[in-house]
Amino acid sequence: MDSFLLIVDSFGTVLFLARTYWWVYLPIFLFFIAQMSFQNYTRFQYLLSLKWVLLELKVPKEVKRSPKAMEQVFAGLHAVLAKIKWHEKIFKGKVQDWYSLELVGANGETHIYVRIREEYKNLLESQIYAQYPGAEIIEVPDYMNELVSSLPDERYDLQGAELMLNKEDAYPIRTYPEFEEKSPGKDEDIKRIDPLASMAELLSTLHAGERICVQILISPANDDWIKRGQAVIDKIMGKESVAQSGFLSDAVFAIDKAISNIGPAPADGIDKKPEKKEEKKKVDLSPGKQDVLKAIEKSFDKLGFWTGIRFIYVAPRESFHKAHLASIVGTFRQYSSQNLNGFKVNTKSTTSAKWPFKKSKEFQKKIAILQKYRERKFHIKSLVKYVLNIEELATIYHFPDIGVKSPLLPRVEAKKGEPPVGLPLS
Numbered sequence: 063m064d065s066f067l068l069i070v071d072s073f074g075t076v077l078f079l080a081r082t083y084w085w086v087y088l089p090i091f092l093f094f095i096a097q098m099s100f101q102n103y104t105r106f107q108y109l110l111s112l113k114w115v116l117l118e119l120k121v122p123k124e125v126k127r128s129p130k131a132m133e134q135v136f137a138g139l140h141a142v143l144a145k146i147k148w149h150e151k152i153f154k155g156k157v158q159d160w161y162s163l164e165l166v167g168a169n170g171e172t173h174i175y176v177r178i179r180e181e182y183k184n185l186l187e188s189q190i191y192a193q194y195p196g197a198e199i200i201e202v203p204d205y206m207n208e209l210v211s212s213l214p215d216e217r218y219d220l221q222g223a224e225l226m227l228n229k230e231d232a233y234p235i236r237t238y239p240e241f242e243e244k245s246p247g248k249d250e251d252i253k254r255i256d257p258l259a260s261m262a263e264l265l266s267t268l269h270a271g272e273r274i275c276v277q278i279l280i281s282p283a284n285d286d287w288i289k290r291g292q293a294v295i296d297k298i299m300g301k302e303s304v305a306q307s308g309f310l311s312d313a314v315f316a317i318d319k320a321i322s323n324i325g326p327a328p329a330d331g332i333d334k335k336p337e338k339k340e341e342k343k344k345v346d347l348s349p350g351k352q353d354v355l356k357a358i359e360k361s362f363d364k365l366g367f368w369t370g371i372r373f374i375y376v377a378p379r380e381s382f383h384k385a386h387l388a389s390i391v392g393t394f395r396q397y398s399s400q401n402l403n404g405f406k407v408n409t410k411s412t413t414s415a416k417w418p419f420k421k422s423k424e425f426q427k428k429i430a431i432l433q434k435y436r437e438r439k440f441h442i443k444s445l446v447k448y449v450l451n452i453e454e455l456a457t458i459y460h461f462p463d464i465g466v467k468s469p470l471l472p473r474v475e476a477k478k479g480e481p482p483v484g485l486p487l488s
Contacts, residue, residue: 104155167265232291
């Protein structure tokens, strides 16, 4: 009852301030609305100006390297991180660059793609060839152009969703070192289970007309995610974390303080009561919590990427298998851990809907997710983004090793030789 009265009293105070000092708040409110609208316009123009290329990565015939190699590729791609100034965001619409990593199964074949800005093509090629000399990178037309933009229609249906994490992104998922086992007494003999084996097998089982597309959007992150992760560590250890406030909230608080004279500074000469120093509480952590803390702190050693994952399944209506959606989610469940983190479906992003107007809602949601996938939309509020470090990314996206026997996974059959030294170029 007391909390309810407190809420009512606070609401009444806000209404009183808004009604009395509307002439102060209204210009500020309109200014921020105008700024957001102008920034959205400049961002739209900036995104239209970007030139992209879609590259297909041909897997080497024999991949005997662990996903550690792909981890080094992501470390190189992190170099595009740039500090965007405020005037560049507002007046030029600049956003942080991003990549689209894609796994596609079509008619039983498995393809690995990367959509990247044209100016970063050489960067990607140099990183891939440095770790996988036998790979091939080919610029190809966008496979999404093969799908009509009016899907779903009378012949084809589609479903899709986006994935999010179970907990804060400070908690890591299971990574490729946990899929490896060393034989006792033989350090060289490592039994490796490729995390992508189940995904490659699923994509290779599709029939004619069926298509599964998985899209992993990444953008390099600065060190702010580590600061947020430190707050999670403090919470586990029972420490109090300092709440961070934004510019807008600070400005509103300053105006309220100036207008209503709330919280005046103490006059000089008035004795302040000495603050009691709280005794540090000794927290005894269980072995499980200690393991969690070690895993979180270890994940901070790696570079991070803002990440968003979405997928779609398209098939003829007569051969549409809804079970494939559960299979896609199941392939990501293998990265889950009870005491750490894992993936789950973002229910707000699914193509299912409830009554009333169930069919109309589902139709609109299917069109929306297809458009988001086709345009590789990343800087949108509806996409739940989280930080994965390069070890986590390399676990969910890498070249399948030689143990993956998917029959229709295209591999490079012959290695291209180097031209003779001194060969004339003209």
